[in-house]
Amino acid sequence: MAEEQEPKDTKPGFLNPVAGFGVTFKAMFKKRLTEQYPEQQKTTAPRFHGRHQLNRHPDGLEKCVGCELCAWACPADAIYVEGADNTDEERYSPGERYGRVYQINYARCILCGLCIEACPTRALTMTNEFELADSSRADLIYTKEQLLAGLDDGMVDTPHAIYPGTDEQDYYRGLVTEAAPGTERQVAVSKGEVPQEAASTFGEGEPASEKVIRK
Numbered sequence: 230m231a232e233e234q235e236p237k238d239t240k241p242g243f244l245n246p247v248a249g250f251g252v253t254f255k256a257m258f259k260k261r262l263t264e265q266y267p268e269q270q271k272t273t274a275p276r277f278h279g280r281h282q283l284n285r286h287p288d289g290l291e292k293c294v295g296c297e298l299c300a301w302a303c304p305a306d307a308i309y310v311e312g313a314d315n316t317d318e319e320r321y322s323p324g325e326r327y328g329r330v331y332q333i334n335y336a337r338c339i340l341c342g343l344c345i346e347a348c349p350t351r352a353l354t355m356t357n358e359f360e361l362a363d364s365s366r367a368d369l370i371y372t373k374e375q376l377l378a379g380l381d382d383g384m385v386d387t388p389h390a391i392y393p394g395t396d397e398q399d400y401y402r403g404l405v406t407e408a409a410p411g412t413e414r415q416v417a418v419s420k421g422e423v424p425q426e427a428a429s430t431f432g433e434g435e436p437a438s439e440k441v442i443r444k
């Protein structure tokens with residue numbers, strides 16, 4: 230087999246000591262790529278994989294049903310979920326179960342997004358927030374309180390009843406668009422029932438969204 234020939238150096242030998250500066254010289258006229266972070270924040274791509282968020286239905290009930298599918302899908306074993314049953318007195322999601330404990334360990338998470346693909350209710354999504362560094366391992370474990378989405382207009386914080394006359398499927402069909410009037414601490418009801426007791430101090434017809442705790 231013929232040996233590979235090394236390319237011949239055609240430069241005159243006396244230029245060798247300064248040839249390396251040619252690269253530096255050319256770079257001086259290129260557009261600067263330095264980013265003034267953190268003073269100037271760069272916008273991420275729309276589908277950037279950042280910190281997770283646990284989403285809510287339009288009335289404030291939680292979408293997470295505590296099924297643990299996200300935890301099973303995670304290749305880094307970064308998610309810990311404990312589900313629990315909703316009761317008539319204390320309801321967090323429209324269905325039978327909700328996520329009582331939810332934690333993501335960002336010391337392990339590689340932000341791959343497999344967990345959000347596995348979630349059957351779109352409860353878990355990822356935001357564009359990327360500033361996750363911390364100096365303590367304990368602080369890198371985000372709890373449900375940290376991951377749960379804030380309250381938008383028309384939402385009331387959990388626990389509270391499902392919208393009267395609806396069921397879990399109505400929520401996933403998008404038929405519930407805001408919290409029922411007087412929803413706060415309302416006794417949970419089944420489909421077709423009318424709530425017996427509403428502890429709201431709001432007047433009749435006054436929208437529950439007036440009581441929303443802003444993000």
Ligand code: SF4
Pocket residue numbers: 302303304305306307308333337338339340341342343344345
């Ligand atoms: S993004 Fe990937 S590594 Fe992080 S919690 Fe989800 S599945 Fe696990």
Ligand code: SF4
Pocket residue numbers: 292293294295296297298299300310328347348349350351352353
């Ligand atoms: S976030 Fe989704 S996949 Fe994970 S426990 Fe909740 S409902 Fe299940």
